[in-house]
Amino acid sequence: MRFYRKILRISYKDQVTDEEVRAKIQLAIGPHLDLLTIVKRRKLQWYGHVSCSSGLAKTILQGTVKGGRRRGRQRKRREDNIREWTGLEFGKSQRAVESKEKWRKLVAKSSAVPQ
Structure with a gap:
């Protein structure tokens, strides 16, 4: 998650949940395989x-x-x-x-x- 936050430039102080970060990554890169x-x-x-x-x-x-x-x-x-x-x-x-x-x-x- 730290890497995702760094890519999106989201600080831990911003109080953004991991689910929100995952959703933003999903929007940014689209669907992907495990x-x-x-x-x-x-x-x-x-x-x-x-x-x-x-x-x-x-x-x-x-x-x-x-x-x-x-x-x-x-x-x-x-x-x-x-x-x-x-x-x-x-x-x-x-x-x-x-x-x-x-x-x-x-x-x-x-x-x-x-x-």
């Missing part, structure tokens, strides 16, 4: 882009390392995010990427954040 929606869409688009190619990035994305994962709570991997957002297993998502139109529809549907 950050989570943008991140999901870009990750899914990148995954589709790399999966269609035959370069080093695809080899690294699909490759595995010998051994197990570390102790404790496991970090989310990129394929965990893909599986969670699309509802498809890794092999099925690879086949879905082959059809660009199907993948674009899946990305649009999966990147939407429920309100």
Whole structure:
């Protein structure tokens, strides 16, 4: 909120509520997407882009390392995010990427954040 107030040149002494500041920002920049929606869409688009190619990035994305994962709570991997957002297993998502139109529809549907 401090950044929004600085952009609009609103001092804290002016006693303007955060809701009013958000409304003024909404008027100034128009409707925009949530950050989570943008991140999901870009990750899914990148995954589709790399999966269609035959370069080093695809080899690294699909490759595995010998051994197990570390102790404790496991970090989310990129394929965990893909599986969670699309509802498809890794092999099925690879086949879905082959059809660009199907993948674009899946990305649009999966990147939407429920309100």
